[in-house]
Amino acid sequence: xxxxxxxxxxxxxxxxxxxxxxxxxxxxxxxxxxxxxxxxxxxxxxxxxxxxxxxxxxxxxxxxxxxxxxxxxxxxxxxxxxxxxxxxxxxxxxxxxxxxxxxxxxxxxxxxxxxxxxxxxxxxxxxxxxxxxxxxxxxxxxxxxxxxxxxxxxxxxxxxxxxxxxxxxxxxxxxxxxxxxxxxxxxxxxxxxxxxxxxxx
Numbered sequence: 482x483x484x485x486x487x488x489x490x491x492x493x494x495x496x497x498x499x500x501x502x503x504x505x506x507x508x509x510x511x512x513x514x515x516x517x518x519x520x521x522x523x524x525x526x527x528x529x530x531x532x533x534x535x536x537x538x539x540x541x542x543x544x545x546x547x548x549x550x551x552x553x554x555x556x557x558x559x560x561x562x563x564x565x566x567x568x569x570x571x572x573x574x575x576x577x578x579x580x581x582x583x584x585x586x587x588x589x590x591x592x593x594x595x596x597x598x599x600x601x602x603x604x605x606x607x608x609x610x611x612x613x614x615x616x617x618x619x620x621x622x623x624x625x626x627x628x629x630x631x632x633x634x635x636x637x638x639x640x641x642x643x644x645x646x647x648x649x650x651x652x653x654x655x656x657x658x659x660x661x662x663x664x665x666x667x668x669x670x671x672x673x674x675x676x677x678x679x680x681x682x
Contacts, residue, residue, distance in 0.1 A: 486542070489529065493540035499596050501537055509595050511535070512588040517548040523555045531589075550585035553578040565590045 499505060513533040522527040528545035528551070560574045561567050568590055571577035624655055 489540045489542045492529070496531070496540065497537050500592055503596065506592060506595055509588070509592040513592065514583065516550070516582075516585050516588075517544070517546075518585050518589055519544065519548040519551040521551060521553045522559075523553075544607055544673065548580065550581040550583070552586055553580075560588050562586075563593050632677065 501509065510533070516533050518531045518533070519528040527542060528544070530541045530548060532539040532541060532544075536558050554571075554577050558571065561571060561576075565587065568577070568587060572579060610677070
């Protein structure tokens with residue numbers, strides 16, 4: 482299974498619109514000119530390769546040459562790349578595996594961080610400034626509410642499973658159970674040795 486040209490073309494159009502339209506990002510873009518960044522997502526069958534030039538970024542599903550930097554991660558981690566401060570902690574936690582020139586992914590993160598990702602800006606030409614701003618603010622409030630609600634429900638479910646229903650054991654119970662299993666295994670080994678000795682007699 483290969484990545485469809487439609488997927489790579491759509492991503493390329495979006496990235497060029499976000500990263501190469503704003504003149505204020507020129508200095509940040511220049512740091513990436515001539516560089517290649519491969520992004521291998523667990524959810525995709527092959528890496529996406531970003532090839533940066535002075536005027537645009539090309540997104541390729543097929544790339545035979547070596548890249549300056551390869552990043553391996555999950556789709557859910559991608560939004561965190563907007564925050565340069567999180568890169569080190571993502572690498573330490575294993576959520577982000579970087580091979581090659583670390584500066585390439587740092588510069589890419591800085592460029593995305595500096596880019597203006599305001600939905601109102603893209604909606605305005607179609608529906609007008611006031612309506613676009615209203616929809617954008619409504620969507621942001623809705624997203625914040627959903628995220629907060631989801632986090633609260635995750636905490637609630639975890640508490641129910643470990644405390645009330647006792648479906649999922651706590652950490653101490655897991656450690657105790659592991660020790661008990663080891664003790665039973667040692668007893669079985671000793672019993673097997675004794676039986677073998679008695680059979681030998």
